[in-house]
Amino acid sequence: xxxxxxxxQMVSKPQQFDVMVMPNLYGxxxxxxxxxxxxxxxxxxxxxxxxxxAIFETGTRNSGRSIQGKNIANPAAMLLASSQMLDHLGLxxxxxxxxxxxxxxxxxxxxxxxxxxxxxxxxxxxxAIVKDIKEKTQQWYTHFNH
Numbered sequence: 445x446x447x448x449x450x451x452x453q454m455v456s457k458p459q460q461f462d463v464m465v466m467p468n469l470y471g472x473x474x475x476x477x478x479x480x481x482x483x484x485x486x487x488x489x490x491x492x493x494x495x496x497x498a499i500f501e502t503g504t505r506n507s508g509r510s511i512q513g514k515n516i517a518n519p520a521a522m523l524l525a526s527s528q529m530l531d532h533l534g535l536x537x538x539x540x541x542x543x544x545x546x547x548x549x550x551x552x553x554x555x556x557x558x559x560x561x562x563x564x565x566x567x568x569x570x571x572a573i574v575k576d577i578k579e580k581t582q583q584w585y586t587h588f589n590h
Contacts, residue, residue, distance in 0.1 A: 472505060479504045484559045486518025489525035500529040515565040518557040520546050545576040
């Protein structure tokens with residue numbers, strides 16, 4: 445598919461796509477668009493899998509220079525990338541724990557950084573996620589200590 449046509453199709457009819465395989469440059473262009481369509485670079489995680497190596501990172505190559513040092517960066521993408529790494533390493537319960545806590549804080553508790561229309565700081569979002577993880581893991585400890 446020609447990259448411009450792919451770009452236009454992603455905007456007008458994204459549901460027609462499932463898995464897309466393409467060279468790095470085109471992948472960056474389409475990945476950035478996809479991130480924008482669902483909420484921005486702070487939400488999307490990415491993984492690059494090869495025969496011998498795997499890299500887990502935010503889904504876009506947004507440097508965030510304009511928000512540097514302001515405590516307003518959305519930590520979700522990096523935390524979701526970390527959960528994908530844990531899944532890849534076989535620690536699926538741990539990856540799921542982080543992923544579910546991130547989703548709960550964003551979707552149910554609606555604790556949002558400015559990129560999602562909220563007022564929360566990076567630290568406040570991380571603290572809410574950690575609190576949710578602690579509550580869930582406290583149940584583990586209670587179960588195993590009795």
